[in-house]
Each structure stands twice: as structure tokens, then as C-alpha cells.
Amino acid sequence: MSTIMGDATATTGLPEGQAPDTAQRSRRLAPATWPYGLLGLLVFAAVLEVVPRLGLVPERYLPPMSRIVAALAEEAASPALWTAVGETMKAWAIGLAIAVAAAVLVGVIIGSVPFLLAATSSTIEFLRPIPSVALIPLAVLMYGTGIESTLMLVIYASFWQVLIQVLYGVQDVDPVAMDTARSYRLGRFGRIRHVTWPTALPYIVTGVRLAAAVALVLAISGELIIGSPGLGHEISQAQSGGAVAVMYALVVVTGLIGVLINLVFRMVERRLLAWHTSVRGEAV
Amino acid sequence: MTDILRRTGLALGLPLVLFVVWWVTSAGSENFFLPPLADILAAFTATWTADRFAADVLPSLVRLAAGYAIAAVLGIALGVLVGSLPRVRAAFEPVLEFLRAIPPPVLVPILMLIAGIGDGMKVAVIVSGCVWPILLNTVEGVRAVDPVLADTCRSYGIGGAARLRHLVLRSASPQMVAGLRQALSLGIILMVISEMFAASTGLGFTIIQFQRSFAIPEMWSGIILLGLTGFALSLIFKFFEARVLAWYHGLRRAERGRS
Amino acid sequence: MRRPLLALAAAAALTVSAAACGESATTSKNGVTSIDVGVIPISDVAPIYLGQKKGFFDEQKLKLNLKPAQGGAAIVPGVVSGDLEFGFSNVVSLLLAQSKGLPVKVVTNGISSSGEEEKDFASVIVKDDSKIQKPKDLAGKKVAINTLNNAGDTQVRASVRKDGGDAKSIKFVEMPFPDMSAALDKGDIDAVWIVEPFQSQLLADGNRIVATPAVDTAEKLTHAVYFTTTKTAQTDQDLVKRFQAAMNKSLEYADSHPDEARAILATYTKIKGDQAKDMVLPKWPVEINRESVQAQADLAVSDGLIKGDKKPDVNALLP
Amino acid sequence: MLDVRGLRKVYEGWGRTVEAIRDLTFDVPEGQLLCLVGPSGCGKTTLLRCVAGLLRPTSGEVVLHGNNVTGPPEDMAVVFQEYGRSLFPWHTVRRNVELPLRRKKLSRKRRTELVDEALEAVGLTGTATAYPWQLSGGMQQRVAIARAIAYEPQVLLMDEPFAAVDAQTRGELEDLIRSVWHRFGVTTLFVTHDIDEAVYLGQRVIVMSSSPTVVQEDLAIDLPDERDQLTTRSAPRFAELRAHIYAEIQRAKGPAGGAAAAEAETQEAAGA
Incomplete structure (x- = not known):
């Protein structure tokens, strides 16, 4: 899934606390949001418990939440689950790292040279929308069911996510800052290091966060469809073995990992960009 | 005139070079899985005839359009609702974060239960994946409505439907469009994935069939067609975006120029 | 973009290395x-x-x-x-x-x-109350198989043909084995070609076998x-x-x-x-x-x- | 016609409370142009938002035409300081001015008339089809003013509307306010931190203390009704009034209110 699940792209970036009253209102609400979130999760779990119990959906296809949780506990006790999680995270991490490194390198080079940007934009615009799943048959033929197949999908999908953000970021460089750097006789490398890179960084971080989510979904989908080892493979195993509760338990695990990754990256983003107060509009 | 020439040159130059490189390097390829480009192109014209287009590509596109449209309406409607009510948002956020982290393919069995195995299921798969980026971006957009504009509306007594139309939807539109764009590429992917289940027609289905029956040049031609489809859809989207967000891009340019 | 080049290069490198590790x-x-x-x-x-x-x-x-x-x-x-x-x-x-x-x-x-009717690794199963009684009744019906244009439909067609039915008119639907039981229950499909362990599960749920295609295809x-x-x-x-x-x-x-x-x-x-x-x-x-x-x-x-x-x-x- | 009685506003924060306005009482007679001036961070914006019905006071009341203001009143228009953000960037100038009129059950023709008249009054004829962000800051604020007068309000509230434009534009806009006020005779409440501006514009100036705010001084401006940037500003009476108000404000900032003022200032800085 190339650009799965974006979130708040395009932040209009309002300064904090516009008028006193909204600032007050949100401040008053802020510490109290988590009970609502908890309530939401509980209601969600309750619905999943009740719907199969009432027979609205046969238990054979959607077991009650309590049985999913029991299966989850059982799975969590077995090393097989953790091996699978490890495999998935390995594919995720390697794929993401390669994609980010390649995208940042390529993006900074292309973005800093107007000719390259003009010459490559049509090709980028052509390659970017090619859905990564189109590569599944190719990946299977070339790499079989090893981790490489999944990696290929992960890298392809997350690469564009980051590249586009890098290009946006590099183009967002303030001309005045660039002129200042020139007037102080900074060389090309110095300009990239001191002007381009800091400007692009917030965009890159956002791109990496979006790519991290995409990479996870693709890693699991890849394992699921291709059959390379990992959580996705475990899910399809559970499914083909008719172990429905286990399958749902594994789905819950994927969801939790996704939430965790998102949380961690948001935290990193906040930490890293605490100094960056400028209003930024992301790739719209 | 020279400018147009230069621009077309830049736009076509690299693709042309890549094409030639692919052609030359693959010519006489002995590798079964990397056939010569000439073979792939021959397979392309032979495979994607008008009949096949009507039988396999069109149904895919119709399902995509339906799923995408439903996801857009659903995502925007729910997004506006959730985004405008802070408590509802607080209650929904963790569940939404969780749901969107689930890879759509694992939901297919459940969706088959609810929507059967026909086109309805495939549309549902597309909706189930596309709705999240639209929904979450809309929530963010609605949240970020400029308080000064909100006050302006209040003081001029602009409320209800007029407020929704002139303030909320418009002000959140950059984020909505961002979500819609993500949903589009996602939709194409899910279109393919949905055709891996209980299908007997479709672009994705056909490509997988080619792969399974080891018809490699045909498979490549399918991948290329899928790429072209994605490209064409993104062009259409760009056109649409340029019209809807003309004000936004103008505003951004103006802000940048001024600073 | 150098991506396709890169991909090609990677692909080439991998095929070479794959060929190398062929031995x-x-x-x-x-x-x-x-x-x-x-x-x-x-x-x-x-x-x-x-x-x-x-x-x-x-x-x-x-x-x-x-x-x-x-x-x-x-x-x-x-x-x-x-x-x-x-x-x-x-x-x-x-x-x-x-x-x-x-x-x-x-x-x-x-x-x-196994060569034994109704006691094989795979069979065509219908709901107990289905009107389909014999393999030839499958003509014109929707039958789920796991992979189209492969062993499943070949064998099912052979079975129907042997029973004197019109094999060409069967509508095959591709779906993974685990999903078949739900689709059969809901009536989305008329019959499934299914293997173990799903076969015995379906039978335990009160469905019945209407054909054993492998047996009908060849001894x-x-x-x-x-x-x-x-x-x-x-x-x-x-x-x-x-x-x-x-x-x-x-x-x-x-x-x-x-x-x-x-x-x-x-x-x-x-x-x-x-x-x-x-x-x-x-x-x-x-x-x-x-x-x-x-x-x-x-x-x-x-x-x-x-x-x-x-x-x-x-x-x-x-x- | 507009009465502010015993107004008090306290913000309840995260374990800290800030008393922005302690006790404000004044009234504005029909047709008056009243300027409210005070040191920065003295709760001017808070007061204006209370009057506009955008903010509930902690205690006290705002009464318009004998009715208690609990939400934005029908016949009141507000011009905000942040001109760039108070205009709809997705609508043209014409649509921006016309939008509030839509709920006023007017004929299309009448709406067009009102918009044209308002745009003419602020000197923007010919820019109706432009988008706000294509205009300069001063012109954007003119659009906001045009929108306010096209709405035909009985009370016009202006919250430091010229704080963010350059000095020359500011002079022009001040004259524009005077001429619009003459032409439409609308009761106007003008909030500013600029003493010169308050004296130049107002028929009457209320000096507010620093936060927690009370009325420090209520002063009639006895300058001739015909004012212009050159002669009015160089008149000796102008200088006297200005000096008087300046002294009052200095007094208002006195040691007593210092700490609280600093507190309120950071708050308002964050807000404005």
C-alpha cells in the first residue's frame, strides 16, 4: 500500500493558543482526554464481545473479544509469536532504513540542482503512483518467498513517501537564507549542510513518520500475500488452519504495533522539531 | 517557443533514456523472468485488446470509483463530525489509530462475511482502506480551522449549513485533498488486492493469473498497464486539485513571496 | 529518477547471485x-x-x-x-x-x-439442503476453488463431464480455502472444492459431498x-x-x-x-x-x- | 445604547487563574465613535470579545438596546486585527463581503448594491474579483471594513485593526474610518494601544488600566469634527490630550499593577 494511512498532512500550522479563550478551553480539556479514549476503546471492545455473542455474526468468523484476548495471551506466551514479530520488525526496519537513506540522498541531490529536478519530475510523477502491489508477482518470481520479496515492496512504497517530502522541503528553502549563505561564500556542500538540510529536516521527519506506517502495513501485507516469514505469514497460517481466534489475536498485535510505531515517531518528531517553530505546510 | 521545447525535452528526456536503457539491456535477455522489452511490448498490444479492456480493466475501474467515492463521502462526513466535537474526537482517536494500523488484506475475510463475494465485497475492501487517510486528515483539517475565521463567522451569524460550507469544508480542504490523494494510491492498491479474493475478472486478477501461469511478458505488460492507470488517475487528480485548491496554492505563494 | 535503473540493476545483480548460488x-x-x-x-x-x-x-x-x-x-x-x-x-x-x-x-x-469416492483429500461440497445432488447438477452453478485455471477447476470439470453435465457452464470463483465455508453458508456460492482440514470441518457442520473430482479425473x-x-x-x-x-x-x-x-x-x-x-x-x-x-x-x-x-x-x- | 456593566473576566488555567478584567463599566451612546486605549496586555481584546458576544464574562453584563448580550448580536459587526486571517482565502473579495449578507434575506440586487457601495466607500472598486491574498495588507483590512459596513450594523467593533499595517497605510485607514463613520453614522467601538490613533479618531477616549483592568479615565475629545492627518495632529490641543492620556497610562502601569500586567502581557502576546 504505497501511501497508506496518512494523517494530518498539510498542517496549516496555527500558532499555539490563538485567542485567550480557545487556549483556555483546550488547556482545560487537554489533561482530560485520555478517559474518553479509554472509554472509546472499551466500547469498541464491548461491541466486539457482544456482536458475536448475540449471534449477529457467527462466532466461527468473529469470535467474541474475550476469546481473542485469551488467544492473544496464549500466543504471547509462545516464542513463535515473538519470532514472527521479530521477523516483521526486521523487514520493516531494514526496508524503512534503506528507503529513507536512498530517498534523502536522491532527494537532496535532485532538489538542490534545478536541472535535475526539472529532468526527473516527469519520471517521478510516473513511477510514484505505480501501486507497490503490482510488484508482488515480480517480487515473487525474482525473490521467491524470502524476506527480499517483502523488502522490495516495503522499500518501493516508503521510498516515494520520503522522497516527495524531501523534495518539498528542499524547495521550501528561503531564498533570502540562500542568498545570505552565498554572500558569505559558503560552498555548495556548506549550503546544503547549513541551509538546505535544516529547512528540509522537518519535512523529512514527517515523511519518515508517514513512511514508517506505510512500511509496516506493507511488510505485513507482503508476508500475508507472498508468504515470507513474519506476522502476516502467521495470520495466513492461522487463517488457513481455521484458528480464527488466533488470527484475530494476531491482527490485534499488528494494530498495536502500528499504534506504537506512530506514537514513537510522533514523539521523535516533537523532540527533534521542538526548535522548529515555523509554520510549515506539508505536501498537499 | 524554445521554452516549450526545453520543457518537453526535460519532461521526456529521462523517460526516453530509461526506455532505451531498458530496451538495450533486456534485448536478448535469457532470463525467463526478465524478458526483452520488445517481447513485453508485443505482449502488451496482444493482451490488452479492447475486449479485454472492457472485460477486465473497466470493472476494476468502476469498483475503484465506487469504493473511492463512498470512502470520500464517509471519511469527510465522519471527519467533520469527529473533528468538530472535541470529546467525540478524544473518544474515537485511539480506536481509529488502531483500526488504521491494521493492514486491509486481513480484513477481507470479515468483509466477505458482511458483503458477500461479489462486487460489493471488493468495493468494501477499497472503502475499508481508503476511508482512514480521508477521515484522519479531515479531522485534522477541521480541528485546525482558524479561530479568527471562526469568530468572524460567529460574529456575522454565519452558522449551520452555511458555516459548514463556507468555513469548515473549505478551510479543511487542503488536508482533505491530501487525504484524498493518499486514498487514491491506496485505492488502486486495494483494487488489486481485492481482486485476489473471489474474483474472476479485473486487472489485478489478470496479472496474478499471468504470474501463476508463468506468462511472464504478459505479466509485465499488466504491471505496466497498472502503472499507466495509476499515472492517469493521478493526472486527473492533479487537475481536480488544481481547481479546488487554486486559492490555497495562491495563498501559499503569496505568503512565501511576502516573507 | 534512477529508481528503475536501480531496480533493474538490483534485479540483475540478484539473478546473477541467485544463479551463482544455484549450485x-x-x-x-x-x-x-x-x-x-x-x-x-x-x-x-x-x-x-x-x-x-x-x-x-x-x-x-x-x-x-x-x-x-x-x-x-x-x-x-x-x-x-x-x-x-x-x-x-x-x-x-x-x-x-x-x-x-x-x-x-x-x-x-x-x-x-485415495481413489475412493467421498474419502479423498479433496471434494466438492454443497449445503445439505442444496438442490445439487450429482456432479452434473453443478453445471451453471457457482463453484469456489482456491486457484483458477489450475488443478481444482480441471478436476471439477472432469467430474461434471464424466457425469454427463455441461462442464463449460460452471462458474468458478477463486477464494482462499478458509473463506469458503462462510461464502457457502451465506449462499454466495453453490458449491466448494475444498481440501483438509476444511473438508471434515464442513462435513461436521452438516454439509454433504456431491463429487470427488480427483477420483473422477483419473484412477x-x-x-x-x-x-x-x-x-x-x-x-x-x-x-x-x-x-x-x-x-x-x-x-x-x-x-x-x-x-x-x-x-x-x-x-x-x-x-x-x-x-x-x-x-x-x-x-x-x-x-x-x-x-x-x-x-x-x-x-x-x-x-x-x-x-x-x-x-x-x-x-x-x-x- | 451599548452598556457595559461591572464586567469581570477571569481565566481559569491549569492551576493558575488570571484576572484579565476586574471591573469595567461604561456606556456608548448611539452614533458615538469611542476609542478604548490602554497599555499592551491590558485585556482590550478580552473586553472586545465580551462585547461582541464571543466570550462569556465571568460576571457583569453587556447590554445592547436593552438586551443582554449572550451570543454575537444580530446587528453588530467586528473587524479583527488579523486581517489576513479574518478573510476567507477561498472566496473572492466580493464573496467575502457578500457572505454575511446571505442570511439577511435580501434580494440579490440589493446584496450587489450593498457590496458595491461598501467597496466604493473603502476605495476598493475594481478589486471585487481578486482573492484577498492577492492584495496588500492595507487593502485586505479595507475588505474587512467593507464587509463590516455592507452588513449595515448598528454597532461596529474594531480590535486594533491597524496594528499590523505600515504607518502610511495606517494614516489612510484612520481617515477611512472617520469617513465611513460620518457616512453611515454607525456606533463604533475602536480598541487600540496607540494613543495618537485614539485621540485622532475618537469623539471620546476611555483609558484602561493594566490588567486586572478597570476604567482609568473617560475623556471627551474636543477636537473639531473635521480632522486631517496634517492639521489635527499638529494642533496644540491634540498634543495636550495626547500628553494627558500618556500620563494616565504611565500611571496605570504603576508599581501596583506591574506583576499582574507582565502576566497578562505574556498571555495576550500568545494570543495576539
């Missing part, structure tokens, strides 16, 4: 050869897991690395590219691969039909086999012979020790104990039924799975 059946000093075998983690391949446990492969100085894959379509490329030394695949997939010019060569048997049909490339078969005859010997011993053992075969399932599938107890095990004879392979080849041609003038060459495929 990767590395033999260590003590004469033990390490081999990778692609399998589908279903009950069909119980013998190889059992044989591994029983040490039949060690006897032949083979170190077995079993590589589970999602389906035969992923295993064939793996074997052909040299990632895997041997693989498990159904006969129809191999016939298709051969007709496209892929150099595949069968080594030994995989699984066979004691050979459904799936273990294979390698023609190149390995020619240049590394010793390795192939050792694999054959170990595999045959495993097949015999599994066939004669069904309880152990059932028990091994839990180690590589998520099939739990009681499920394994109830299910119908496939037959694992050593002998490949050549006539049944020929029959499947003929059907593949007459059903249009294999197009063009190139007829499948069963003798070249089989050992």
Missing part, C-alpha cells in the same frame, strides 16, 4: 549436503516433515531446510532461479510451467488421490509431486537420487503410520489436535501414476489452460 547445494567436509526445499505448509507435505524428524534425510547425508511458501506458484520460480533445490507443487502447475518453457523435472511423488490420480530443474536432474544425479530415496522412505512411512503423520501436523500448521484426528489424510504412494498425469495434461489442453501448439510432454516432465 548452492553446499556439501560440507563430512559429506552432508544442505538443501532448500520449498513446501506449502498444509497436510500434503506431512511426509517430508515426518521424514526429517525420523532422520530419513540424515541417512542420505542431506540437511533439509524446509521453506514454507504461500503456494506452488511461488515455489516454481524459487526452484527455477536456484534459490531452492527442490520444491513441492501440484501437477497442473508444473505442466503449465513446462508449457511456458520453464525447465522443471519431477523427482518423486507428492500426494495421490488414483497423482495430484502433486516434488520436483527440481532439468539441469539439477542431469548434472547432480547423485543428489537427486539421495533426495528421492529419503523422500520415498518418508512417503512410505507416513502412509503406513497415519497417527504419526497427524501428530506432525501440529508442528508446522495451526491445525490443532482434534482437527488433525478427524481429517481425511491423503495417500502418499511412492509411485507416480503416469496415466493420471497424462490425463491431466490432456485436460489442461482441452480446457484451454495450455494454449498454442506446444503440447505438454509428460515423459520429459516425469523421471
Whole structure:
């Protein structure tokens, strides 16, 4: 899934606390949001418990939440689950790292040279929308069911996510800052290091966060469809073995990992960009 | 005139070079899985005839359009609702974060239960994946409505439907469009994935069939067609975006120029 | 963008390296050869897991690395590219691969039909209250199979044809085995072609068998086999012979020790104990039924799975 | 016609409370142009938002035409300081001015008339089809003013509307306010931190203390009704009034209110 699940792209970036009253209102609400979130999760779990119990959906296809949780506990006790999680995270991490490194390198080079940007934009615009799943048959033929197949999908999908953000970021460089750097006789490398890179960084971080989510979904989908080892493979195993509760338990695990990754990256983003107060509009 | 020439040159130059490189390097390829480009192109014209287009590509596109449209309406409607009510948002956020982290393919069995195995299921798969980026971006957009504009509306007594139309939807539109764009590429992917289940027609289905029956040049031609489809859809989207967000891009340019 | 270049370069590099490790059946000093075998983690391949446990492969100085894959379509490329030394695949997939010019060569048997009506590894199942009573009633109906244009529809068509029905009018729908039961329940489809453990599950739920296609296709049909490339078969005859010997011993053992075969399932599938107890095990004879392979080849041609003038060459495929 | 009685506003924060306005009482007679001036951070914006019905006071009340203001009243228009953000960037100038009129059940023709008249009054004829962000800051604020007068309000509230434009534009806009006020005779409440501006514009100036705010001084401006940047600003009476108010404000900032003022200032800085 190339650009799965974006979130708040395009932040209009309002300064904090516009008028006193909204600032007050949100401040008053802020510490109290988590009970609502908890309530939401509980209601969600309750619905999943009740719907199969009432027979609205046969238990054979959607077991009650309590049985999913029991299966989850059982799975969590077995090393097989953790091996699978490890495999998935390995594919995720390697794929993401390669994609980010390649995208940042390529993006900074292309973005800093107007000719390259003009010459490559049509090709980028052509390659970017090619859905990564189109590569599944190719990946299977070339790499079989090893981790490489999944990696290929992960890298392809997350690469564009980051590249586009890098290009946006590099183009967002303030001309005045660039002129200042020139007037102080900074060389090309110095300009990239001191002007381009800091400007692009917030965009890159956002791109990496979006790519991290995409990479996870693709890693699991890849394992699921291709059959390379990992959580996705475990899910399809559970499914083909008719172990429905286990399958749902594994789905819950994927969801939790996704939430965790998102949380961690948001935290990193906040930490890293605490100094960056400028209003930024992301790739719209 | 020279400018147009230069621009077309830049736009076509690299693709042309890549094409030639692919052609030359693959010519006489002995590798079964990397056939010569000439073979792939021959397979392309032979495979994607008008009949096949009507039988396999069109149904895919119709399902995509339906799923995408439903996801857009659903995502925007729910997004506006959730985004405008802070408590509802607080209650929904963790569940939404969780749901969107689930890879759509694992939901297919459940969706088959609810929507059967026909086109309805495939549309549902597309909706189930596309709705999240639209929904979450809309929530963010609605949240970020400029308080000064909100006050302006209040003081001029602009409320209800007029407020929704002139303030909320418009002000959140950059984020909505961002979500819609993500949903589009996602939709194409899910279109393919949905055709891996209980299908007997479709672009994705056909490509997988080619792969399974080891018809490699045909498979490549399918991948290329899928790429072209994605490209064409993104062009259409760009056109649409340029019209809807003309004000936004103008505003951004103006802000940048001024600073 | 340099991506396609990069991808091409990577692809090229990988094919080269894959080709290089094609001879990767590395033999260590003590004469033990390490081999990778692609399998589908279903009950069909119980013998190889059992044989591994029983040490039949060690006897032949083979170190077995079993590589589970999602389906035969992923295993064939793996074997052909040299990632895997041997693989498990159904006969129809191999016939298709051969007709496209892929150099595949069968080594030994995989699984066979029991030849007994209603007691086979696969069957066509309908709901108990269905109007479909005989195979020929399937004409014009929606039948779910796991893979279109492959063994499933070929065998189901053969069954209907044998019963005097119009095989061409069957509407096949592709879906994964685990999803079939729900679709049948809901009435989305009229019948399913299904394997174990789902077959016994469906029967336990009160559905009934209407056809046993493998039995109708050929007597004691050979459904799936273990294979390698023609190149390995020619240049590394010793390795192939050792694999054959170990595999045959495993097949015999599994066939004669069904309880152990059932028990091994839990180690590589998520099939739990009681499920394994109830299910119908496939037959694992050593002998490949050549006539049944020929029959499947003929059907593949007459059903249009294999197009063009190139007829499948069963003798070249089989050992 | 507009009465502010005993207005008090306390913000309840995260374990800290800030008293922005302690006690404000004044009234504005029909048709008056009243300027409210005070040191920065003295709760001017808070007061204006209370009057506009955008903010509930902690205690006290705002009464318009004998009715208690609990939400934005029908016949009141507000011009905000942040001109760039108070205009709809997705609508043209014409649509921006016209939008509030839509709920006023007017004929299309009448709406067009009102918009044209308002745009003419602020000197923007000919820019109706432009988008706000295509205009300069001063012109954008003119659009906001045009929108307010096209709405035909009985009370016009202006919250430091010229704080963010350059000095020359500011002079022009001040004259514009005077001429619009003359032309439409609308009761106007003009909040500013600029003493010169308050004296130049107002018929009457209320000086507010620093936060927590009270009325420090209520002063009639006895300058001639015809004012212009050159003669009015150089008149001796102008200088006297200016000096008087300046002294009052200095007094208002006195040691007593210092700490609280600083507190309120950071708050308002964050807000404005």
C-alpha cells in the first residue's frame, strides 16, 4: 500500500493558543482526554464481545473479544509469536532504513540542482503512483518467498513517501537564507549542510513518520500475500488452519504495533522539531 | 517557443533514456523472468485488446470509483463530525489509530462475511482502506480551522449549513485533498488486492493469473498497464486539485513571496 | 529518477547471485549436503516433515531446510532461479510451467488421490439442503476453488463431464480455502472444492459431498509431486537420487503410520489436535501414476489452460 | 445604547487563574465613535470579545438596546486585527463581503448594491474579483471594513485593526474610518494601544488600566469634527490630550499593577 494511512498532512500550522479563550478551553480539556479514549476503546471492545455473542455474526468468523484476548495471551506466551514479530520488525526496519537513506540522498541531490529536478519530475510523477502491489508477482518470481520479496515492496512504497517530502522541503528553502549563505561564500556542500538540510529536516521527519506506517502495513501485507516469514505469514497460517481466534489475536498485535510505531515517531518528531517553530505546510 | 521545447525535452528526456536503457539491456535477455522489452511490448498490444479492456480493466475501474467515492463521502462526513466535537474526537482517536494500523488484506475475510463475494465485497475492501487517510486528515483539517475565521463567522451569524460550507469544508480542504490523494494510491492498491479474493475478472486478477501461469511478458505488460492507470488517475487528480485548491496554492505563494 | 535503473540493476545483480548460488547445494567436509526445499505448509507435505524428524534425510547425508511458501506458484520460480533445490507443487502447475518453457523435472511423488469416492483429500461440497445432488447438477452453478485455471477447476470439470453435465457452464470463483465455508453458508456460492482440514470441518457442520473430482479425473490420480530443474536432474544425479530415496522412505512411512503423520501436523500448521484426528489424510504412494498425469495434461489442453501448439510432454516432465 | 456593566473576566488555567478584567463599566451612546486605549496586555481584546458576544464574562453584563448580550448580536459587526486571517482565502473579495449578507434575506440586487457601495466607500472598486491574498495588507483590512459596513450594523467593533499595517497605510485607514463613520453614522467601538490613533479618531477616549483592568479615565475629545492627518495632529490641543492620556497610562502601569500586567502581557502576546 504505497501511501497508506496518512494523517494530518498539510498542517496549516496555527500558532499555539490563538485567542485567550480557545487556549483556555483546550488547556482545560487537554489533561482530560485520555478517559474518553479509554472509554472509546472499551466500547469498541464491548461491541466486539457482544456482536458475536448475540449471534449477529457467527462466532466461527468473529469470535467474541474475550476469546481473542485469551488467544492473544496464549500466543504471547509462545516464542513463535515473538519470532514472527521479530521477523516483521526486521523487514520493516531494514526496508524503512534503506528507503529513507536512498530517498534523502536522491532527494537532496535532485532538489538542490534545478536541472535535475526539472529532468526527473516527469519520471517521478510516473513511477510514484505505480501501486507497490503490482510488484508482488515480480517480487515473487525474482525473490521467491524470502524476506527480499517483502523488502522490495516495503522499500518501493516508503521510498516515494520520503522522497516527495524531501523534495518539498528542499524547495521550501528561503531564498533570502540562500542568498545570505552565498554572500558569505559558503560552498555548495556548506549550503546544503547549513541551509538546505535544516529547512528540509522537518519535512523529512514527517515523511519518515508517514513512511514508517506505510512500511509496516506493507511488510505485513507482503508476508500475508507472498508468504515470507513474519506476522502476516502467521495470520495466513492461522487463517488457513481455521484458528480464527488466533488470527484475530494476531491482527490485534499488528494494530498495536502500528499504534506504537506512530506514537514513537510522533514523539521523535516533537523532540527533534521542538526548535522548529515555523509554520510549515506539508505536501498537499 | 524554445521554452516549450526545453520543457518537453526535460519532461521526456529521462523517460526516453530509461526506455532505451531498458530496451538495450533486456534485448536478448535469457532470463525467463526478465524478458526483452520488445517481447513485453508485443505482449502488451496482444493482451490488452479492447475486449479485454472492457472485460477486465473497466470493472476494476468502476469498483475503484465506487469504493473511492463512498470512502470520500464517509471519511469527510465522519471527519467533520469527529473533528468538530472535541470529546467525540478524544473518544474515537485511539480506536481509529488502531483500526488504521491494521493492514486491509486481513480484513477481507470479515468483509466477505458482511458483503458477500461479489462486487460489493471488493468495493468494501477499497472503502475499508481508503476511508482512514480521508477521515484522519479531515479531522485534522477541521480541528485546525482558524479561530479568527471562526469568530468572524460567529460574529456575522454565519452558522449551520452555511458555516459548514463556507468555513469548515473549505478551510479543511487542503488536508482533505491530501487525504484524498493518499486514498487514491491506496485505492488502486486495494483494487488489486481485492481482486485476489473471489474474483474472476479485473486487472489485478489478470496479472496474478499471468504470474501463476508463468506468462511472464504478459505479466509485465499488466504491471505496466497498472502503472499507466495509476499515472492517469493521478493526472486527473492533479487537475481536480488544481481547481479546488487554486486559492490555497495562491495563498501559499503569496505568503512565501511576502516573507 | 534512477529508481528503475536501480531496480533493474538490483534485479540483475540478484539473478546473477541467485544463479551463482544455484549450485548452492553446499556439501560440507563430512559429506552432508544442505538443501532448500520449498513446501506449502498444509497436510500434503506431512511426509517430508515426518521424514526429517525420523532422520530419513540424515541417512542420505542431506540437511533439509524446509521453506514454507504461500503456494506452488511461488515455489516454481524459487526452484527455477536456484534459490531452492527442490520444491513441492501440484501437477497442473508444473505442466503449465513446462508449457511456458520453464525447465522443471519431477523427482518423486507428492500426494495421490485415495481413489475412493467421498474419502479423498479433496471434494466438492454443497449445503445439505442444496438442490445439487450429482456432479452434473453443478453445471451453471457457482463453484469456489482456491486457484483458477489450475488443478481444482480441471478436476471439477472432469467430474461434471464424466457425469454427463455441461462442464463449460460452471462458474468458478477463486477464494482462499478458509473463506469458503462462510461464502457457502451465506449462499454466495453453490458449491466448494475444498481440501483438509476444511473438508471434515464442513462435513461436521452438516454439509454433504456431491463429487470427488480427483477420483473422477483419473484412477488414483497423482495430484502433486516434488520436483527440481532439468539441469539439477542431469548434472547432480547423485543428489537427486539421495533426495528421492529419503523422500520415498518418508512417503512410505507416513502412509503406513497415519497417527504419526497427524501428530506432525501440529508442528508446522495451526491445525490443532482434534482437527488433525478427524481429517481425511491423503495417500502418499511412492509411485507416480503416469496415466493420471497424462490425463491431466490432456485436460489442461482441452480446457484451454495450455494454449498454442506446444503440447505438454509428460515423459520429459516425469523421471 | 451599548452598556457595559461591572464586567469581570477571569481565566481559569491549569492551576493558575488570571484576572484579565476586574471591573469595567461604561456606556456608548448611539452614533458615538469611542476609542478604548490602554497599555499592551491590558485585556482590550478580552473586553472586545465580551462585547461582541464571543466570550462569556465571568460576571457583569453587556447590554445592547436593552438586551443582554449572550451570543454575537444580530446587528453588530467586528473587524479583527488579523486581517489576513479574518478573510476567507477561498472566496473572492466580493464573496467575502457578500457572505454575511446571505442570511439577511435580501434580494440579490440589493446584496450587489450593498457590496458595491461598501467597496466604493473603502476605495476598493475594481478589486471585487481578486482573492484577498492577492492584495496588500492595507487593502485586505479595507475588505474587512467593507464587509463590516455592507452588513449595515448598528454597532461596529474594531480590535486594533491597524496594528499590523505600515504607518502610511495606517494614516489612510484612520481617515477611512472617520469617513465611513460620518457616512453611515454607525456606533463604533475602536480598541487600540496607540494613543495618537485614539485621540485622532475618537469623539471620546476611555483609558484602561493594566490588567486586572478597570476604567482609568473617560475623556471627551474636543477636537473639531473635521480632522486631517496634517492639521489635527499638529494642533496644540491634540498634543495636550495626547500628553494627558500618556500620563494616565504611565500611571496605570504603576508599581501596583506591574506583576499582574507582565502576566497578562505574556498571555495576550500568545494570543495576539
